[in-house]
Amino acid sequence: MLLVNRQAKLWLQTALVAVLVALPTACVAQQSNRARELTQSQAVVDAQESNRTFADVQALVNFGPRVAGTPVMEKASAYLIDEYRKAGYVTEVQTFTYPKFQDLGSNLTVDGATVEGKALNGTVPGKLNAPLVAVPNVGRKADFAAVNVKGAVAIVRRGEIRFSEKAKNASAAGAVGLVIVNNQPSDVYGTLGEEVKIPVLALSGQQGNPLIQRVQSVPLNISLNVNAQRRVVTGRNIIAHLEGVTAPKIILGGHYDSVPGSPGANDNASGTAVVLAVARNLSNTPTARQAWFIAFDGEEDGLHGSRAFVNGANSQFLSGLKAMVNFDMVGVNEQLRIGGTSSLTRFAQNLAPQVKTFGSSGGSDHASFANKGVPVMFFYRGQEPNYHTPNDKKVDPKLLNETTQIALNLVKQIVNAN
DSSP states (O other): OHHHHHHHHHHHHHHHHHHHHHHHHHHHHHHHHHHHHHHHHHHHHHHHHHHHHHHHHHHHHHTOOOOTTSHHHHHHHHHHHHHHHHTTOEEEEEEEEEEEEEEOOEEEEETTEEEEEEEOBTOOOEEEEEEEEEOSTTOOHHHHHTSOOTTSEEEEEOOSSOHHHHHHHHHHTTOSEEEEEOSSSSOOOOBOOSOOSSOEEEEOHHHHHHHHHHHTTSOEEEEEEEOEEEEEEEEEEEEEEOTTOOSOSEEEEEEOOOOTTOOOIIIIIHHHHHHHHHHHHHTTSGGGGGEEEEEESSSTTTSHHHHHHHHHSOHHHHHTOSEEEEEOSOSSSSOOEEEEOHHHHHHHHHHOTTSEEEOOOSSSTHHHHHTTTOOEEEEEOOOOTTTTSTTOOOOOHHHHHHHHHHHHHHHHHHHHOO
C-alpha cells in the first residue's frame, strides 16, 4: 500500500509538471489563433468595404455622363442622399445657378475640308481666318518663343501643362486662336478653368496629328469656327453630417459631375465614393461629430459648386475649419499623391510615408476653400489615358480602399490635433 501511494504521488507530480509546462504553450497558441482570426476578420471587413465603395462607383457610372444641369444629376444626387442617410447622416441639397458653357458644333476648315473638333469648356466663341502655325513640344512659353504665332492660329499637342496655360501662352505670344491636339486618338472633352481671351478648339489625335505634320511641311491657312454659348443651369451640392453638427472642424469633399460624353468613373465617381466610404467608417465615432461630407456639382464647368458653398458660408464657419480634404481621380494609378497647404502635406507625409506630396492649390474644388484661407489637402493619383473620354469606365477597388484607409487615419489625426 505504501509503495502504491509513493508511485501515485510520483505520477501526480509528473502530470502536474507536464500541465504547467504545457500551459504557456497553449496560451500562446490560443493568442496566436485569436490574432489570426482578428486579422482574417479585418481582411473580410476591408474586402467588404472595398467592394461597397467600388459598387458606389459603378452605380454612378451606370447613370451615364453626369453633366451639371441635366436630369441625370437628379438621379445621381438622389442615390448619394439615400446612401448617406443609410449611414446615419442627415442631408441637405444646396442649389445654385451659373451660366454653363455649351458647344453648338465647332470645327476648322483647311483646303475646303472640314475637321470636326470640340470647343474647350470656358472658351470664348470666335470665327476667323488665319495662318496655322505648329508650336513645338507642349506649348510652354519657351515653345512659343521658338516660332512666330502673331496673328496666327497656333496648333499644339496636349500634355504636361494645363489647357489654360497653353492658351494663355498662345495669347501672350500674339496668337488669335489655339488648336490643341489630343495625345490619344480620341476626342478631348476639356475645361479651361480660367478666362482666356482667344477661342480654343480641341482635336482628336487621329485628326490633329496629320495636320501638325502637314503644316510643318507647307504653309496652311484655316478657317476656325468655335461655336459656343452659355446658358443658365442649376447645380446641386449634396451636404451630409450627423444631426446637430453645425460647426465642423473638417470638410471632406469631391465632385460628382463629369464632362459631356464621359461616364466619369475615375473623374470623379472615385473621389465621391471614397468620401462616402470615409463617412460610413466614421459614422459611429466621435470624429463624425466634427465633420461634414460634401459631393460638389459643377466642378467640371469651373468649380462652381465649391465656390457656391464657400461664398454661402459665413466667415466664422470657414475660420473654424482645420482642413478641407478634397478627393479627385483616386481610382487609377498606383502612386497616391497629396497636395495642398504645406503644413498639412508635411503632416500627411509623416503619417503616411508611402504617399508623395506636391504643391497644389488649384485645379479642383479645394481651390475654392484655399482662396478663402482654409487649409486644404488634395488626394490625387495623376492623369491617365481615359481622362475626360468615353472610356473613363473603370477604377481599381484596391486603390479606392487604400485611399480610404489613409484618409481615415489622417482625418482622425487632424481633428484631434492641438
